[in-house]
Amino acid sequence: MSGRFVRSSKYRHVFGRPTRKEQSYDNIRISKNAWDTNLVKANPQYLAVNWEASGGGAFAVIPLNEKGRLPEQLPLFRGHKAVVLDTDWSPFDDSLIASGSDDGKAFIWRVPQGFTLRTEEGEDVKDVAPIQQLTGHSRKVGHVLFNPAASNVLATSSGDYTVKIWDVEAGSPRLTLKHTDIVQSLSWSANGSLIVTTSRDKKLRIWDVRQEAPAHVSPGHPGAKNSRVTWMGEHDRVATTGFSKMSDRQLGLWDIRDPTEPVGGFQILDSISGVCMPFWDDGTQCLYLAGKGDGNIRYFEYEHGKFEYLSEYKSADPQRGVAFLPKRGVNTHENEVTRAFKTVNDSYIEPISFIVPRRAEVFQGDIYPPVIGTKPAMSAAEWFDGAEGLPPKIDLESIYEGEEATEIPASSKPVSRVPSTSTMLSPPKPQPEPTPLPPKREQAEPVKETQQLSPAFRSPPPSIKEQTSSIAQLASKFDDKEESSSAEDDSSSFEEVPKPVERHPPKAVEKPVPEVTEPAAITRKLSSPVSPTKLAAPVSPPKPASSAAPSSSGISSASQPASAKQSSATSEQVTLQDIKTLLESQNRTISGQSEKIAKLTEEVDRLKGVIGNKS
Numbered sequence: 158m159s160g161r162f163v164r165s166s167k168y169r170h171v172f173g174r175p176t177r178k179e180q181s182y183d184n185i186r187i188s189k190n191a192w193d194t195n196l197v198k199a200n201p202q203y204l205a206v207n208w209e210a211s212g213g214g215a216f217a218v219i220p221l222n223e224k225g226r227l228p229e230q231l232p233l234f235r236g237h238k239a240v241v242l243d244t245d246w247s248p249f250d251d252s253l254i255a256s257g258s259d260d261g262k263a264f265i266w267r268v269p270q271g272f273t274l275r276t277e278e279g280e281d282v283k284d285v286a287p288i289q290q291l292t293g294h295s296r297k298v299g300h301v302l303f304n305p306a307a308s309n310v311l312a313t314s315s316g317d318y319t320v321k322i323w324d325v326e327a328g329s330p331r332l333t334l335k336h337t338d339i340v341q342s343l344s345w346s347a348n349g350s351l352i353v354t355t356s357r358d359k360k361l362r363i364w365d366v367r368q369e370a371p372a373h374v375s376p377g378h379p380g381a382k383n384s385r386v387t388w389m390g391e392h393d394r395v396a397t398t399g400f401s402k403m404s405d406r407q408l409g410l411w412d413i414r415d416p417t418e419p420v421g422g423f424q425i426l427d428s429i430s431g432v433c434m435p436f437w438d439d440g441t442q443c444l445y446l447a448g449k450g451d452g453n454i455r456y457f458e459y460e461h462g463k464f465e466y467l468s469e470y471k472s473a474d475p476q477r478g479v480a481f482l483p484k485r486g487v488n489t490h491e492n493e494v495t496r497a498f499k500t501v502n503d504s505y506i507e508p509i510s511f512i513v514p515r516r517a518e519v520f521q522g523d524i525y526p527p528v529i530g531t532k533p534a535m536s537a538a539e540w541f542d543g544a545e546g547l548p549p550k551i552d553l554e555s556i557y558e559g560e561e562a563t564e565i566p567a568s569s570k571p572v573s574r575v576p577s578t579s580t581m582l583s584p585p586k587p588q589p590e591p592t593p594l595p596p597k598r599e600q601a602e603p604v605k606e607t608q609q610l611s612p613a614f615r616s617p618p619p620s621i622k623e624q625t626s627s628i629a630q631l632a633s634k635f636d637d638k639e640e641s642s643s644a645e646d647d648s649s650s651f652e653e654v655p656k657p658v659e660r661h662p663p664k665a666v667e668k669p670v671p672e673v674t675e676p677a678a679i680t681r682k683l684s685s686p687v688s689p690t691k692l693a694a695p696v697s698p699p700k701p702a703s704s705a706a707p708s709s710s711g712i713s714s715a716s717q718p719a720s721a722k723q724s725s726a727t728s729e730q731v732t733l734q735d736i737k738t739l740l741e742s743q744n745r746t747i748s749g750q751s752e753k754i755a756k757l758t759e760e761v762d763r764l765k766g767v768i769g770n771k772s
Contacts (some may be wrong), residue, residue: 167524168513169456170443171494173470176508183226183505186210190259190300192242193341193383193432196478198254198507199498200246201486203268204506205561206253207478208233214241214258214664214744215284219506222391223274231274234266235416236287245301248483249308249533255325256287257298265289265325290632291323300340306349306548307540310534311722313339315730320354322366325361331541332378334364334371344388344395347439348534351413351534353395361397362411365442367543369433375416378407378423383432394420396464398433398446401425404660406433408446410464425749426455436481440528441494443467447479454509470509474501484528489557492521525553527565572690695698 165234187196188207198205204219216235239259247253252268264287275563276282304310309325316339320333338358345352351372352364361377364370376693378384378399386397397409406426409419420556426433431450438445444464448456452472458466476499487493488510497509513524527550534546 158236164263165391166458166460166465166467168443168467168494168651171443171456173454173497173509174510174512176473177511178507179594180506181501181505181507182224183406184229185217185219185227185500185503185505187500187503188240189503190240190242192259192264192297192737193433194243194299195389195480196500197480197498198244198246199480199482199486200251200485202251203246203497204256205244205246206506207244209236209503216241216244216256216259218254218268218285219270220273227274228276231514232272232276232282233545234287235284236264236266237262241298242297243300244328244515245303247303247307247308248529249531250532254300254483255311255329257301257350258295261292261294261296261315263291263294263301263311263323265291265311266584267291280661289325289328291325291328291330291760293321294319298342302343302345305345305347305529306534306546307537307544308535309537310349310540312343312345314353314354320352320364320554324541324696326537332369333368334369336362338564341383342385342416344386347391349548350538350545351388353386353413355386355397355399357383361395361411361416363395363416366511368540371415373416375411375418376410380404380407382430385432385496387434387435387437387444389444391440392459395457396435396437398426398435404428404430406448408433408464412626424464436479436497438495439482440484440526441524443494444498445481445495447497447499448753449477450749452476452499454499472499472512474507476500477503481633485551485553485562488704489520489553492524494524496608499565520554520557525557530562530564532564555710596749682712 170418171279182204185206186209188209190207192303193413194207200290201404202221204215204221206219208215208217210233213235215233217231230744234254234256234598237256237258237260241258243254243257245255247255252270254266254520255263257263266287268283269659291311291313294315296312298313300312300314302312308715311323311325312320313323314320318338318340320334320336320343322334323329324331332354334354336354336356336358339355340354340356343354350366352366353488353617354362354364355377356362359377359379361373361375362371363373365372377397380400382404384397384399386395388395393413394411395411395416395669397411399409400409401407405428407423408531409423410421410424411419426446429451430446431448434447434449436445436447437443442459444459446457447453448642452474454470456467458467459465469571478500482496482498484495485498491510492513492515493510494513495511497511498506499509499751501507510550515521529548530551532549534548535544550565551562552565555561640694649744710746
């Protein structure tokens with residue numbers, strides 16, 4: 158395993174757990190329209206599904222707690238004169254939903270209180286009517302998307318190459334973003350001040366919405382098929398999925414301050430022909446990619462400025478539409494970090510729980526950071542007047558305990574990672590070269606360049622004489638001086654203690670001797686006698702040097718007495734004799750064991766013969 162490293166991550170072992178069909182939402186007639194949309198949208202209470210209906214467009218709203226096979230007759234949300242193409246739930250009101258249709262209109266709906274799909278026997282099924290109509294587009298409305306920070310602000314994209322921003326309370330469009338082709342996907346920034354779009358002209362546009370002008374226009378995915386985009390929460394990054402010229406599915410990461418090209422280039426996923434639907438989870442910093450026409454859902458973790466592949470949920474059932482639940486609706490008791498709803502065979506919807514496997518039965522605060530609650534950061538009027546901000550967050554631990562959601566106080570909220578509009582849209586400035594700091598002052602507090610250090614934090618500089626004397630002292634410390642006596646040589650701080658001879662045996666000058674490190678170890682194991690001369694060698698003090706020799710001659714062992722050479726040769730002869738004796742003993746043991754094995758083999762053959770005769 159040397160050379161292999163495993164990246165540390167809390168979500169490395171996240172797995173997708175499917176649901177049995179009995180616990181799914183069965184007997185559903187999903188729209189067969191070919192418009193590229195997710196078909197389903199979810200919030201903590203309801204699930205919206207584009208319905209295959211006659212006599213105009215409709216969609217169904219299914220309470221999440223009503224699982225199993227649904228009745229044949231359902232109360233539908235009717236009002237459009239053509240097929241419904243897209244829906245979106247309000248992030249701050251779980252009963253408010255918007256829809257866009259092929260008839261060029263967007264409607265606002267409210268789910269009735271106590272809404273249910275199951276009616277009493279003999280009771281008529283009543284459809285739900287819209288509470289408001291938003292009219293202003295000349296072609297079909299393909300996408301609807303609520304602002305994630307301001308209440309009752311809605312964006313709609315249309316086949317007339319425009320994106321309109323609506324004040325839902327007033328029922329009128331206030332802003333218009335003009336494109337040159339059909340918009341294929343759009344996504345808001347976390348503070349609701351910017352919006353990013355992809356269109357059929359293969360362009361990626363980042364809009365300063367209230368200026369009604371694109372801040373950046375750059376080439377997107379080069380393929381001819383549809384591309385998708387999602388804003389990565391409070392980061393100044395967006396993620397896109399699309400196709401290459403060779404129809405390979407791609408993943409792109411973009412810096413909105415300089416989106417001329419994706420960060421690190423496009424990442425090729427596979428060669429499947431279906432569009433990849435991206436979903437960003439700001440709590441876990443993970444990106445989920447669900448492919449149309451296949452049953453797989455990949456997920457990546459965003460860390461250190463890039464996507465790290467985690468794993469993949471695989472299924473044999475293909476999907477046409479997928480929706481992800483907002484983080485405040487997950488089951489914290491089962492360590493569920495997110496939940497997806499996928500359509501299967503256009504007949505039922507299957508929930509998929511993505512779970513962090515842990516044995517602890519207490520709240521796991523490290524995988525559940527504070528999340529966006531149901532309170533907006535501002536009203537629609539404040540947003541159109543230019544206000545910016547992030548919605549307050551809630552603590553999921555209070556929901557885990559079964560209490561009312563606790564809002565995180567404004568004073569303890571983390572600093573927003575989404576800068577102001579002017580800062581986000583400006584290219585990154587080059588960092589100034591760091592000024593070298595004086596030695597031994599790394600822990601000092603940073604001070605602005607325009608300020609001067611106070612004399613209280615700095616001692617007076619040393620004089621020239623003090624600097625000269627200190628340098629001379631350092632130089633004299635390493636001077637080579639002649640030793641005056643053997644006592645001074647013994648007390649020197651550079652004296653080297655001689656090492657044991659058996660670890661580094663000296664070689665004979667007249668005849669080279671092979672290395673005997675391993676036999677020496679065998680000899681020690683056998684506790685064989687060793688020459689007393691060899692044991693005494695490391696302990697013997699070094700010979701005093703002559704008065705004319707420098708002090709460094711006491712460190713090196715250049716000259717060896719003749720007696721040391723003789724004792725070394727004697728020691729080696731004893732060691733070789735011990736090895737020879739040991740090898741002879743082992744040979745005798747092996748011969749004896751071979752004879753016993755031969756006898757046992759004969760006995761086994763004899764027993765086999767006896768058993769064969771009896772049978």
